[in-house]
Amino acid sequence: MNGNVQQVYELLKQVTDPEIPVLSLEDLGVIRDIDVNDSEIIVTISPTYSGCPAMEVMEQDIVDVLKKEGHRVGLPSNIRVETQLSPAWTTDWITEKGKKALFEYGIMPPSKSGEILCPQCESKQVELISQFGSTACKALYRCTDCLEPFDYFKCH
Amino acid sequence: MQDYVQNLADNTLILGQRLAEWCxxxxxxxxxxxxxxxxxxxxGQAKxxxxxxxxxxxxNETADDLAFMRDQHEFKNVILVEQPNGDYSQTMLRQYFMDVYHVHLYQALSTSTNQKLAGIAAKSLKEVVYHLERSELWIKRMALGTDESFQRVQASLDKLWHYHHELFEETESLTELVKQGIAADPNVLKQLWLKDVNALLASTPLEIPQKGWKATGGRKGHHSEYLGLMLCEMQFLQRAYPNSEW
Incomplete structure (x- = not known):
């Protein structure tokens, strides 16, 4: 990574998912490419879910952060956000740090093994309430030990 | 090519709008x-x-122009997706038919020689596989549930069955696209669709209507009376206040 790209990458750590504020773009694994030339910055991201309304907010936040902070470190002020569909985004790209942050926030991160723990009491005794939760990326579970309902970030 | 993508786009847009009515x-x-x-x-797929x-x-047209500024005869969706929601069995059966179709369609298109189409398909495939799990479960639950739920889903099957043929219609331009490896082969899709749907129905007491007609025309812009009424509502804001934004 050259210096400018590194600076952009650092600034983008401030941009978080508006619906899951503990996850940054980096944690979500949506940043595909950063290109900085003399006149503009091009950030390429992968959309999570096709209809996810948070994507548009994140795109706007990328532009806002880079416009606001970028000039201080001498970055160009023209910002372009491009989306790249393939390869399709997968929850495998969520970082370990991101998964830990999700669990601490009360959302069970995607589990490839299929083992789902209650983020409140870490019990394995859980049941599915609904395949869909408060957003497209989550399903709703309930812990049968502590009885708390919780969100599960689906494998995708 | 445009016609093909327009058909796929309109199928998702109109189905999505129908589902939104349940909100x-x-x-x-x-x-x-x-x-x-x-x-x-x-x-999202429609977009x-x-x-x-x-x-x-x-x-110069944008995606929004295509959604909000075209008239009924310019829509290329199959007539199945514009059918009214009816009761929950009708909504879920229509959804199940479309979910099975979309899973096989996107699976095939994910290796399309057209990179853009392949990208959209691979992305969408993950979503529709999840949708199918749920709609399939609902059909089973209703078919194997009470007398009332069975009768309702059977009535929906009697009504909607005749619309599935249109999903697999062949046209000369489509055959050409299949040859070029761009589009999914409708005959292959039909076999896959029938195999899955027959397998599910066989696990329930539901019976496929033996006689009937075959819906056709949607892909040429000939629609049922329901599409126009839906568009009146869906397009109202952009027609009354052109270019207004959220």
Missing amino acids: GLGPFLEEDLALTNTCLDII MLLEFAAELKEG
Whole structure:
């Protein structure tokens, strides 16, 4: 990574998912490419879910952060956000740090093994309430030990 | 090519709009959320496909123009997706038919020689596989549930069965696209679709209507009376206040 790209990458750590504020773009694994030339910055991201309304907010936040902070470190002020569909985004790209942050926030991160723990009491005794939760990326579970309902970030 | 993408785009747009009509009216809260989340995915797919359809038109039209400024005869969706929601069995059976179709369609298109189409398909495939799990479960649950739920889903099957043929219609231009490896072969899709649907129905007491007619015309812009009424509502704001934004 050259210096400018590194600076952009650092600034983008401030941009978080508006619906899951503990996850940054980096944690979500949506940043595909950063290109900085003399006149503009091009950030390429992968959309999570096709209809996810948070994507548009994140795109706007990328532009806002880079416009606001970028000039201080001498970055160009023209910002372009491009989306790249393939390869399709997968929850495998969520970082370990991101998964830990999700669990601490009360959302069970995607589990490839299929083992789902209650983020409140870490019990394995859980049941599915609904395949869909408060957003497209989550399903709703309930812990049968502590009885708390919780969100599960689906494998995708 | 434009025609093909327009058909795929309109199928998702019109189905998505129908599902949106359930928002706030679902039989219980979790189900309301599930159906509207499904709707959101499908509208997202419609957006990607409409953007591509607009690009292929090589004019000045945007995806929004295609959604909100075309008249009924310019829509290329199959007539199945514009059918009214009816009761929950009718909504879920229509959804099940489309989910099975979309899973096989996107699977095939994910290796399309057209990179853009392949990208959209691979992205959408993950979503529709999840939708199918749910709609399949609902059909089973209703078919194997009470007398009332069985009769309702059987009545929906009697009504909707005749519309599935249109999903697999062949046209000369489509055959050409299949040859070039761009489009999915409708004959292959039909076999896969029938295999899955027959297998599910065989696990229930549901019976496929033996006689009947075959819906046709949607892909040429000849629609049922329901599409116009839906467009009146869907397009009202952009027609009354052109270019207004959220």
